[in-house]
Amino acid sequence: MTAYVIASVNVTDPEKYKNYMALSPAAIEAAGGKFVVRGGNPKVMEGQWLRPRVVVIEYPTREAAEAFYNSPLYVAARAAREGAAEFTMIVVDGV
Numbered sequence: 001m002t003a004y005v006i007a008s009v010n011v012t013d014p015e016k017y018k019n020y021m022a023l024s025p026a027a028i029e030a031a032g033g034k035f036v037v038r039g040g041n042p043k044v045m046e047g048q049w050l051r052p053r054v055v056v057i058e059y060p061t062r063e064a065a066e067a068f069y070n071s072p073l074y075v076a077a078r079a080a081r082e083g084a085a086e087f088t089m090i091v092v093d094g095v
Contacts, residue, residue: 002094003062005033005069009053009085016084023077031068033057051086058094065091 011017028035037056042049059065068074069091081087 001061003059003065003091004036004094005055005057005059005065005089005091007055007087007089008049008051009055009087010051011053011085013084017081020077020081020084023080024074027068027071027073027077028057030073031059031071032064033059033068051088062091062093 025035034057035055036058037054039055040053042052042054057065057068059068069089
């Protein structure tokens with residue numbers, strides 16, 4: 001079953017965040033993921049949305065999504081992101 005990794009992001013250090021953006025695509029692709037949404041400009045239709053940037057990544061399975069997160073490539077990307085953004089990430093099963 002398809003799974004999605006969804007992140008809400010507030011970039012606090014754009015220059016440092018560029019390092020993360022350079023590293024993360026390879027980690028995503030290596031685990032079979034593809035970007036569905038990568039960027040900003042969300043419009044709140046109801047309730048509150050706390051961060052201005054949204055990322056949605058599609059994976060063929062939940063296992064692939066979790067493997068991405070724990071992969072050495074993404075561990076390095078997360079280290080590069082440290083101190084550059086406020087970040088919340090979830091994985092959710094598709095329908």
